[in-house]
Amino acid sequence: MPLPDALIKKLADGHFHSGPALAAALGVTRSAVWKQVRVLEKLGLDVHRVPGRGYRLAAPLELLDAGAIRAALPAAAARQLPRLMVFGTLDSTNAWLLREAGATPAACLAEHQTAGRGRRGRNWLSPFGANLYLSLAWAFAVLPPHFPALGLAAGVAVARTLERCGIASVGLKWPNDLQVAGRKLGGLLLEMSGEPPGPCRVIIGLGLNCRMPANVVPDQPWIDLQNIAGGNATGRNQLAAAVLDEWLALLPVFAERGFAPFRAAWDKRDVLRGQQVLLRLPDKRIVGEALGVEADGALRLRTASGVQRFYSGDVSVRIAA
Numbered sequence: 661m662p663l664p665d666a667l668i669k670k671l672a673d674g675h676f677h678s679g680p681a682l683a684a685a686l687g688v689t690r691s692a693v694w695k696q697v698r699v700l701e702k703l704g705l706d707v708h709r710v711p712g713r714g715y716r717l718a719a720p721l722e723l724l725d726a727g728a729i730r731a732a733l734p735a736a737a738a739r740q741l742p743r744l745m746v747f748g749t750l751d752s753t754n755a756w757l758l759r760e761a762g763a764t765p766a767a768c769l770a771e772h773q774t775a776g777r778g779r780r781g782r783n784w785l786s787p788f789g790a791n792l793y794l795s796l797a798w799a800f801a802v803l804p805p806h807f808p809a810l811g812l813a814a815g816v817a818v819a820r821t822l823e824r825c826g827i828a829s830v831g832l833k834w835p836n837d838l839q840v841a842g843r844k845l846g847g848l849l850l851e852m853s854g855e856p857p858g859p860c861r862v863i864i865g866l867g868l869n870c871r872m873p874a875n876v877v878p879d880q881p882w883i884d885l886q887n888i889a890g891g892n893a894t895g896r897n898q899l900a901a902a903v904l905d906e907w908l909a910l911l912p913v914f915a916e917r918g919f920a921p922f923r924a925a926w927d928k929r930d931v932l933r934g935q936q937v938l939l940r941l942p943d944k945r946i947v948g949e950a951l952g953v954e955a956d957g958a959l960r961l962r963t964a965s966g967v968q969r970f971y972s973g974d975v976s977v978r979i980a981a
């Protein structure tokens with residue numbers, strides 16, 4: 661489906677544009693404008709049509725812009741990141757970086773994903789322009805210590821970034837969820853290619869809810885930056901730059917020292933610690949009290965058969981009786 665780029669740019673200001681004015685500006689018929697508006701709606705954009713006034717987006721849209729992201733990066737981070745790509749639509753920013761084997765580090769963002777990937781094979785809803793879909797490819801010469809904890813450290817980096825942008829109390833839910841007020845604000849998905857323990861390439865993918873459109877309903881309790889910060893929410897380009905800067909600072913440290921330098925920051929934001937949790941594994945479910953994470957990122961649970969460690973799983977937090 662080709663993206664109606666020119667129409668998106670016109671409507672991004674959030675003002676009304678009449679059908680005839682859009683048709684004239686785009687050099688197409690009014691019925692072609694209408695068809696393009698239908699495409700925008702299919703992409704997840706919330707377009708209002710008001711007879712006599714025309715079309716407008718439910719809210720102004722700051723389009724992603726590689727130049728703006730680069731300009732917001734501190735000089736050292738910009739030098740570290742020669743490749744930064746922004747796409748209108750992609751299957752998945754993680755999948756794109758995994759497929760192309762170019763130089764690292766490389767960052768990839770998209771306004772919309774047709775096959776956004778979530779953890780455990782789930783789909784990540786990716787309406788156009790609403791949220792941040794950001795991935796970074798990084799190569800490790802050798803597998804770093806505590807490698808399973810890399811996702812936890814990357815989550816700490818995002819939480820710190822958000823806190824610097826004025827979002828208080830960002831919680832981390834093992835293994836890769838960002839929460840505010842018990843609702844999901846975002847999630848991370850790490851994917852890897854290469855042959856451990858040798859050189860390997862890791863893709864760190866972040867989906868962060870910025871302004872979820874009214875017509876998109878995620879399948880779990882969620883929150884977005886618009887709910888939290890309203891008009892003061894940091895723009896997506898600046899946010900992308902801030903997350904990339906934090907990840908680029910974190911990765912060389914993780915390569916050398918693993919999770920240790922980030923563990924206390926995780927503990928401070930760990931929303932599961934002390935809670936009764938239900939852990940869903942492929943073959944069974946386990947209930948226990950979360951005791952925090954270990955040095956290598958494993959979740960510790962006090963279960964009926966003693967303290968056990970887990971490296972992956974889908975966690976439901978139970979309301980304590």
Ligand code: BTN
Pocket residue numbers: 751752753754755773775776777778779780782784792793794795836837846847848849865866867868
């Ligand atoms: C989760 O299930 O919580 C993880 C979601 C990760 C989604 C992001 S969006 C950017 C990147 N590209 C993808 O296809 N997935 C990740």
